[in-house]
Amino acid sequence: MLKIANYVRAKSLEEAYTLAQKRTNVILGGMLWLKMQNRSVQTAIDLCDLGLDKIEEQDDCFSIGAMVSLRALEMHPGLNALTQGAMAEAVKHIVGVQFRNLATLGGSLYGRFGFSDVLTLFQVLDAEVELYHHGIMKINDFAQLPRTTRDLLVRVIVPKRSMRVCYLSQRNTATDFPVVACAVSETDGKYLCAVGARPGAAVVFTDEQGLLCGGITQESAEAFGKEIANRASFGSNTRASAAYRKQVCAVLVRRCLMQIKEG
Amino acid sequence: MEIKVTLNGKKMVASVEPDTLLIDFVRHHGCLSVKRGCETANCGLCTVLMDGVPVLSCSVLAARANGHSIQTLEGLQEEANEFIGFIADQGAEQCGFCNPGYVMNTIALLRENPDPTDDEIKAYLAGNLCRCSGYEGQLRGIRNYLNWKKEAHNG
Numbered sequence: 001m002l003k004i005a006n007y008v009r010a011k012s013l014e015e016a017y018t019l020a021q022k023r024t025n026v027i028l029g030g031m032l033w034l035k036m037q038n039r040s041v042q043t044a045i046d047l048c049d050l051g052l053d054k055i056e057e058q059d060d061c062f063s064i065g066a067m068v069s070l071r072a073l074e075m076h077p078g079l080n081a082l083t084q085g086a087m088a089e090a091v092k093h094i095v096g097v098q099f100r101n102l103a104t105l106g107g108s109l110y111g112r113f114g115f116s117d118v119l120t121l122f123q124v125l126d127a128e129v130e131l132y133h134h135g136i137m138k139i140n141d142f143a144q145l146p147r148t149t150r151d152l153l154v155r156v157i158v159p160k161r162s163m164r165v166c167y168l169s170q171r172n173t174a175t176d177f178p179v180v181a182c183a184v185s186e187t188d189g190k191y192l193c194a195v196g197a198r199p200g201a202a203v204v205f206t207d208e209q210g211l212l213c214g215g216i217t218q219e220s221a222e223a224f225g226k227e228i229a230n231r232a233s234f235g236s237n238t239r240a241s242a243a244y245r246k247q248v249c250a251v252l253v254r255r256c257l258m259q260i261k262e263g
Numbered sequence: 264m265e266i267k268v269t270l271n272g273k274k275m276v277a278s279v280e281p282d283t284l285l286i287d288f289v290r291h292h293g294c295l296s297v298k299r300g301c302e303t304a305n306c307g308l309c310t311v312l313m314d315g316v317p318v319l320s321c322s323v324l325a326a327r328a329n330g331h332s333i334q335t336l337e338g339l340q341e342e343a344n345e346f347i348g349f350i351a352d353q354g355a356e357q358c359g360f361c362n363p364g365y366v367m368n369t370i371a372l373l374r375e376n377p378d379p380t381d382d383e384i385k386a387y388l389a390g391n392l393c394r395c396s397g398y399e400g401q402l403r404g405i406r407n408y409l410n411w412k413k414e415a416h417n418g
């Protein structure tokens with residue numbers, strides 16, 4: 001059970017950041033993950049009055065506030081046009097509409113959960129994360145920050161460029177955590193492939209061997225899928241074995257590529 | 264701490280603890296249709312509308328509801344009455360425990376998308392679990408209601 005002694009609606013990022021430095025205090029996103037924990041919090045810091053719940057389209061990027069809900073990502077026409085619907089596909093299997101109206105982008109990324117559909121997709125969008133103290137950094141660098149880092153995620157920046165994206169996940173049952181999650185993007189012939197829910201956190205791969213140099217064909221997609229499945233490390237848990245995940249990964253990567261090819 | 268909320272159209276000022284959950288707050292104020300099912304944000308039983316948007320009241324602090332409007336089934340009887348008979352006609356439910364959350368989310372669905380396809384209904388209601396039925400009866404009920412509405416409008 002989550003016990004909270006004080007509740008504060010931060011009036012500024014500085015106030016939220018300063019309060020968050022104390023180990024017994026905690027920042028609230030949608031609170032869905034926090035609430036599953038058994039802990040006593042001194043001060044819960046609510047960011048809901050800081051205007052971080054907006055998706056702003058600028059000339060060269062989308063700026064997505066930390067408090068934007070997963071449902072808002074799912075329904076956003078600009079983000080879905082940019083990603084050919086991969087944004088909606090990545091989040092629409094997460095529990096239910098009422099859940100996604102609460103769960104935030106900030107909480108989803110800051111937790112850097114192994115099972116995260118969200119982290120998996122954003123890794124292939126060349127996204128940047130703005131932290132209040134550490135500043136702007138590539139999402140991959142953010143993913144590597146020590147878990148003890150006490151910063152405040154302010155927004156996520158997704159560059160607007162011509163890219164082709166596909167997201168696919170495999171679940172044992174609808175609305176459950178993914179068994180494997182996979183995102184692929186192609187920008188100017190450069191491919192990025194993220195594999196999440198291994199069950200460890202998403203990792204990103206490029207086409208090191210140039211298997212896709214000659215374009216996407218059934219054969220090159222299959223070869224790339226197998227190569228990624230070999231390079232990624234998988235583990236076993238109650239949802240699936242490492243061997244099963246590896247097999248599924250190869251198939252999902254191939255399917256992502258074929259969907260990218262077919263548009 | 265003190266919060267100001269509009270609960271089913273009624274403005275109120277109330278005193279809550281920093282960790283009071285919205286589900287406990289609305290139940291304390293007589294909205295007993297809001298049920299505690301899983302309490303792990305999985306079942307949809309505790310669905311309420313916050314500023315018209317469906318959320319899980321088991322996972323929201325009452326403190327966050329400060330300044331917002333909350334609606335439960337108690338305040339939406341008329342809107343619900345339109346279609347719950349169609350669900351009952353199908354014998355869709357057995358114990359009925361899931362019903363309030365199901366009805367609340369169906370109201371949210373039909374406000375957002377008044378003419379949904381079967382796939383859209385299933386996708387929107389995916390976060391409402393029912394342990395007795397196979398969901399088909401509820402789906403048929405909503406479909407019959409939508410057909411009835413179309414026929415009524417077309418004269």
Ligand SMILES: Cc1cc2nc3c(=O)[nH]c(=O)nc-3n(C[C@H](O)[C@H](O)[C@H](O)COP(=O)(O)OP(=O)(O)OC[C@H]3O[C@@H](n4cnc5c(N)ncnc54)[C@H](O)[C@@H]3O)c2cc1C
Pocket residue numbers: 026027028029030031032033034035036047066067093094095102103104105106107108109110111113115116117118151152153154175176177178303304305
């Ligand atoms: C039952 C259940 C099922 C789920 N299924 C899936 C799934 O299938 N796929 C998936 O991808 N995810 C899933 N999730 C995770 C979910 O989608 C969210 O990612 C998760 O709940 C965190 O988001 P939140 O907004 O609730 O964050 P919170 O629970 O509020 O916060 C999570 C952590 O991030 C910190 N935090 C929050 N916001 C910020 C910020 N702006 N800056 C710094 N730190 C911050 C908090 O202090 C906390 O440590 C599931 C979660 C639950 C509870």
Ligand code: FES
Pocket residue numbers: 298299300301302303304305306307308309310319320321322
């Ligand atoms: S009681 Fe809230 S989702 Fe189950």
Ligand code: FES
Pocket residue numbers: 355356357358359360361362392393394395396
């Ligand atoms: S009818 Fe019993 S849980 Fe739905």
